[in-house]
Amino acid sequence: MAAESCSAWGNVVTWGVVVAGWVVVHRATLSRERRKEQREAVRQIVEEIKVIEATAFEFHMAEVHSQLNANALTSKIDRVIRALQRQPLSILNVPIRPLIQFRKAITIENFDATGFAAQHANSQLIYGIRSAVDDLIHSIEFHRDKNIP
């Protein structure tokens, strides 16, 4: 009788250890998957920012102003900035200043039909865009390394 009771308790303990182990492994897997998804989202947003940079160069260096391209740029910039403030990327806590500088560098000067002039590759405006994009990407990568272990 005592031996049977002892064996039953042994089974309970064994199953308890198995279930607890499964829970620990499952949680670790979920956490790893979440980090993987967050890192992938960061990689994609950095790619989108680089595409916007290239499109902005083309826009400002074009001979003729294109309202269609200006609208497309405004919309893409808006999407990227909002995505960085929403899940899953909001975990990064990217500061607001590089986001403002990113939009501003591309859209405050030479962005409208009035007074539009084709820019040289080494113009102050092109340099400003490159600089704002570098700062934003640097900020995203810095906060990725800090907040996604």
Place this chain on the structure above:
Amino acid sequence: MERRVISVAKEFSRYPAGRYQSDGPYSGEAFREKFLIPAVRSGATIVVDLEGARGYGSSFLEEAFGGLVRKGFPSAEILERISFQSQDGSLIQEIKDYIREARAPGAS
């Protein structure tokens, strides 16, 4: 005090674009002249709802809001009377920067 809510997307355009009226009908200058200045002159407290539009260029924002200061409305009064609604915090901060940085007429 009366409270006036201005939805850019619903009352003006989902595609606001350009600095001056010469850039198109949905420019920052047009928004300022048709909506912001009459609302400020009415003495109401103003809420500008920025949601729903497909993005804003900085030139639009600077001309619409910084332009108020250049038109003679004191920046402190504008910042007190106008508030903003947007899920994009950077947009609100950028507009406030333009209001603070714009030079009043006659300022050196």
